[in-house]
Amino acid sequence: MPSTQAHEISAASRLEHVRYAIRDLACVADEVVKQGHKVLPLNVGDPLNFDFQTPPHIIEAVYKAMRDGKNGYAPSPGVPEAIEAIRGEAGRKGITTVQDVFVTAGVSETVDLCLSALVNPGEDVLTPCPDYPLYSAVLCKLGIGLNAYDLNEDDAWQPELADIESKLTPRTRGIVLINPNNPTGSLCTRQMLEQVAELARRHNLIVFSDEIYDKLILDGTPHLAFAAVAPDVPCVTFGGMSKNYLVPGWRIGWGIVSGEAAAVKAYTEGVHRLLRARLCANHPEQYAIRPALEGPQDHLIEVQRKLRSRRDLTQKWCEATPRVSCVAPRGAFYAYPKIDIPESDEIFVKELIRQKHVMVVHGSGFGQKPGTQHFRIVFLPDEKTLTKAYAGIADFIRERYGKAVVSVNAR
Numbered sequence: 001m002p003s004t005q006a007h008e009i010s011a012a013s014r015l016e017h018v019r020y021a022i023r024d025l026a027c028v029a030d031e032v033v034k035q036g037h038k039v040l041p042l043n044v045g046d047p048l049n050f051d052f053q054t055p056p057h058i059i060e061a062v063y064k065a066m067r068d069g070k071n072g073y074a075p076s077p078g079v080p081e082a083i084e085a086i087r088g089e090a091g092r093k094g095i096t097t098v099q100d101v102f103v104t105a106g107v108s109e110t111v112d113l114c115l116s117a118l119v120n121p122g123e124d125v126l127t128p129c130p131d132y133p134l135y136s137a138v139l140c141k142l143g144i145g146l147n148a149y150d151l152n153e154d155d156a157w158q159p160e161l162a163d164i165e166s167k168l169t170p171r172t173r174g175i176v177l178i179n180p181n182n183p184t185g186s187l188c189t190r191q192m193l194e195q196v197a198e199l200a201r202r203h204n205l206i207v208f209s210d211e212i213y214d215k216l217i218l219d220g221t222p223h224l225a226f227a228a229v230a231p232d233v234p235c236v237t238f239g240g241m242s243k244n245y246l247v248p249g250w251r252i253g254w255g256i257v258s259g260e261a262a263a264v265k266a267y268t269e270g271v272h273r274l275l276r277a278r279l280c281a282n283h284p285e286q287y288a289i290r291p292a293l294e295g296p297q298d299h300l301i302e303v304q305r306k307l308r309s310r311r312d313l314t315q316k317w318c319e320a321t322p323r324v325s326c327v328a329p330r331g332a333f334y335a336y337p338k339i340d341i342p343e344s345d346e347i348f349v350k351e352l353i354r355q356k357h358v359m360v361v362h363g364s365g366f367g368q369k370p371g372t373q374h375f376r377i378v379f380l381p382d383e384k385t386l387t388k389a390y391a392g393i394a395d396f397i398r399e400r401y402g403k404a405v406v407s408v409n410a411r
């Protein structure tokens with residue numbers, strides 16, 4: 001007789017701390033949509049939700065690859081012409097000590113593989129606070145305790161070196177840099193990269209430098225790759241197609257391993273074991289990597305022009321709005337304003353969706369210094385949409401909290 005009693009299948013307890021606030025808010029938005037309202041989505045970093053188009057020549061390349069029968073499994077590290085093109089890109093980024101290149105299903109998979117290949121139980125990796133939440137999610141999945149270092153809002157969100165030093169333990173194996181940064185839009189200075197490199201040398205760390213937004217610099221300064229500044233330090237530079245080439249749905253990313261060959265050999269072999277175990281990254285899409293990296297880059301001029309104008313509008317709004325202040329973003333398409341309110345930023349964000357139908361993400365979803373509150377804006381929408389959304393947020397702040405700044409958060 002089959003038993004009729006249902007037994008609950010529990011999820012692993014180490015998943016308890018896995019959160020992805022960016023998508024978790026969708027439930028609140030669904031309520032509002034069910035009531036017949038349209039939500040202004042300033043929460044997800046997908047340019048294709050807005051007026052940005054994939055360069056047609058890279059779509060053609062994938063179409064051709066499919067027609068040419070590139071529909072089976074690819075080699076685990078990636079197809080040779082893509083790997084060669086990424087090596088060329090590493091050269092243009094000034095990385096001179098490339099030891100290995102591999103292609104993944106988005107930078108998300110690079111993050112997963114690179115962290116999984118590094119840490120043993122009881123060890124840790126330093127991650128920024130605030131951070132892109134995938135890093136802490138993967139570490140939780142691996143059963144690794146989080147060890148976050150602060151980004152200093154008063155120093156344009158640069159990593160706080162003294163905090164990094166104080167968090168280092170003999171069991172710390174690596175450090176994550178996100179540059180340009182999500183959620184703050186900041187860029188690391190050369191001096192900062194040099195100081196992190198010095199720490200990495202002294203403490204035998206590998207650096208994971210997430211540079212997925214490296215072509216989306218908004219103030220005309222060249223992007224500085226960590227591995228170019230510190231060619232001797234073991235490093236994996238993360239890059240991908242999602243943002244720079246406007247194809248987040250294709251799931252194409254990569255890792256560039258650099259440093260001294262002997263220092264990264266065993267670790268790279270570990271990464272390749274995992275690459276083989278998961279078979280391969282999306283196959284036909286890999287044929288877009290060479291035309292993307294080596295072909296016309298014209299779309300970037302238009303993307304940067306739009307983003308600069310939307311960043312400026314965002315910054316002006318932040319400066320003009322009571323209770324809001326913001327370090328001006330210099331790269332990517334995120335702003336991370338501080339907000340001075342007498343309740344949690346999670347309540348602020350949820351009520352904002354319910355009352356004004358504008359969706360941003362609360363700072364507590366990324367991490368922030370205790371006692372501070374923030375929210376992340378994605379400034380991808382056009383100026384008209386942003387203006388409407390910002391008017392809604394300003395009204396909400398005035399109606400709910402009044403104009404007066406009461407707490408110690410004011411800057």
Ligand SMILES: Cc1ncc(COP(=O)(O)O)c(C=O)c1O
Pocket residue numbers: 045105106107108109132178181182210212240241242248251252253
């Ligand atoms: C800093 C950062 N790293 C990695 C990713 C994941 O990118 P992908 O689409 O390549 O998986 C994102 C996506 O928003 C990101 O912001």
